[in-house]
Amino acid sequence: MSRGYFITGTDTGIGKTWVAAALIRALVRRGESVVGMKPVASGDVGRSRDAEQLIRASNVEADYDDINPYLFAEPVSPHLAARQAQTPVELALIAERYRRLAQQADVVIVEGVGGWLAPLTETRSVQALALKLGLPVILVVGMRLGCLNHALLAEQAIRQSGARLVAWVANCIDPDMLRLEENIATLERGMAAPLLATVDGGDAEPDFALERLG
């Protein structure tokens, strides 16, 4: 039986793709067959740069259209880009593509878009997609001033939605952040899920506490 995880974040541009790719590599090193999925992307033409990064990390080759069913050129929120392109995002189609990937790998790592409540259509958000796929959620926290509020808001929203937050990741995107360790410790106390990894920009692969994924 394959399993999957849904990667969301405190914001856009805080390292969801960076962390998802590192997590895929960690699972591959452990001997699992892993494929990444970027169901909805915007701001690229031809292929999504996020999907390409996930593909490079993965050790399962799958159809690009399964990995990235929706790609919009306009670098705006997907619900606006989709309206412009007259291509509504259908969660059922994404779920079908997810099932195809799940048949080909032990683990599917799905990267959301924006944050937890980012709209995918006029009425459905990233949250609805995560619930539709029924996946446990990993929250990437971009460590910078203001992230405590964003992380705790996201955690509360995930919990209230009924989705299961299984872990969070401290992604150290601001080399000048003051009191980094104390901020991480604050979140370790405040989050209702364990810390999976502290990730920086160095060459060394981050150490994921994979046993905490349950």
Ligand SMILES: Nc1ncnc2c1ncn2[C@@H]1O[C@H](COP(=O)(O)OP(=O)(O)O)[C@@H](O)[C@H]1O
């Ligand atoms: N831990 C990190 N160290 C250094 N650079 C990072 C780190 N995490 C992300 N980045 C860089 O920050 C930018 C945004 O990261 P990305 O993973 O694309 O964010 P998101 O997927 O949340 O939009 C990218 O240029 C990425 O290479």
Ligand SMILES: [Mg+2]
């Ligand atoms: Mg991304």
